[in-house]
Amino acid sequence: MSFKKPTELLRQANAAIKTKTGFAPFGAERPRHTDTMEFLAASVLIGYKKRPGEDYPTDAMKAAALQGAKTAQKAIAKANDILFKVSALRQDEPAILTQVLESHFGLTSNATDLGDGLLSSNKKNKSFALTDLGKHDRRWVIEKIRQRFLHLSFHLNTGVYLIDLDVSNRTTQGKQAFSAADNQHTEANVFGYTGSNSRSCGFRNGEIHINFAATQTYSSLSYARIIIHEAVHKYLEIADLEYSVTESDGSIENHSAYAHDDVYHSQSLQYRLINADCYAWAAVSLYAGRVLMGSTAAYNPDWTQASK
Ligand SMILES: [Zn+2]
Numbered sequence: 001m002s003f004k005k006p007t008e009l010l011r012q013a014n015a016a017i018k019t020k021t022g023f024a025p026f027g028a029e030r031p032r033h034t035d036t037m038e039f040l041a042a043s044v045l046i047g048y049k050k051r052p053g054e055d056y057p058t059d060a061m062k063a064a065a066l067q068g069a070k071t072a073q074k075a076i077a078k079a080n081d082i083l084f085k086v087s088a089l090r091q092d093e094p095a096i097l098t099q100v101l102e103s104h105f106g107l108t109s110n111a112t113d114l115g116d117g118l119l120s121s122n123k124k125n126k127s128f129a130l131t132d133l134g135k136h137d138r139r140w141v142i143e144k145i146r147q148r149f150l151h152l153s154f155h156l157n158t159g160v161y162l163i164d165l166d167v168s169n170r171t172t173q174g175k176q177a178f179s180a181a182d183n184q185h186t187e188a189n190v191f192g193y194t195g196s197n198s199r200s201c202g203f204r205n206g207e208i209h210i211n212f213a214a215t216q217t218y219s220s221l222s223y224a225r226i227i228i229h230e231a232v233h234k235y236l237e238i239a240d241l242e243y244s245v246t247e248s249d250g251s252i253e254n255h256s257a258y259a260h261d262d263v264y265h266s267q268s269l270q271y272r273l274i275n276a277d278c279y280a281w282a283a284v285s286l287y288a289g290r291v292l293m294g295s296t297a298a299y300n301p302d303w304t305q306a307s308k
Helices: 006-021 059-087 095-105 138-158 220-236 262-266 276-288
Strands: 002-004 036-041 044-048 160-164 188-190 208-210 242-246 252-256
Touching: 002 006, 036 059, 044 059, 059 095, 059 138, 059 160, 059 220, 059 276, 095 138, 095 276, 138 220, 138 276, 188 220, 208 220, 220 276
Parallel strands: 044 160, 160 208
Antiparallel strands: 002 036, 036 044, 188 208, 242 252
């Protein structure tokens, strides 16, 4: 079922008022790229710009978005379950969690690894003691990640709304110009997100935009990783990390710290906890039961074709 986007109806109504009266109601001038919404399932809604006479978005794009969204919903719920059993039910860490903490949060299972001083103890499967309450120990890390996964699971399992980035046709995003040339390689974004790492309601951020054309061949799990990454921006206000690195010529360059960047592996726990990509790759790894990792050298399999 597809229908005209409510904001598009409002914009058209406002434009009609302006034509008749010469008076422009609030919001009438704001350009909107997409005009149509469509439910792919009860909890998966997409938005796109209709192309009259064309079969767009294609069935392949819709199928990829639907499966990606459903997988994101399942993956984040499963990841939360795995952490819940350890942090609340006090079961021993399963091997996959130990591996994910090391590869995506930089915390080894070595008791002397205190996360660059962030922790007072890193003892694995430590028995419960009241004196540990409020302490920054290994279980505190697990609980912190679990709370964030639970928050994401609540939102994603209530409903996923994905808007087509439509790179080759879009000319605006929000009130800003959108350049197709600059965004050919953009998988997804959350427009309006300021990267402040501040707490506020996710609805004040923009929606999750996905490059339907570029991601239609991704596996469901790789697609899910992208959705979860953007959901971390939208709902948790957690940014993409950048590092200032002094180059050999003395210049200072900003390096991003996505999973496919070298610097990802040298970040300390403190920074992993405020890096969106760490949560996204951790969630899909926990769901898959093995560590998945981004790599520039090999886009496949995990980048685009991770499988469970
Ligand atoms: Zn990001």
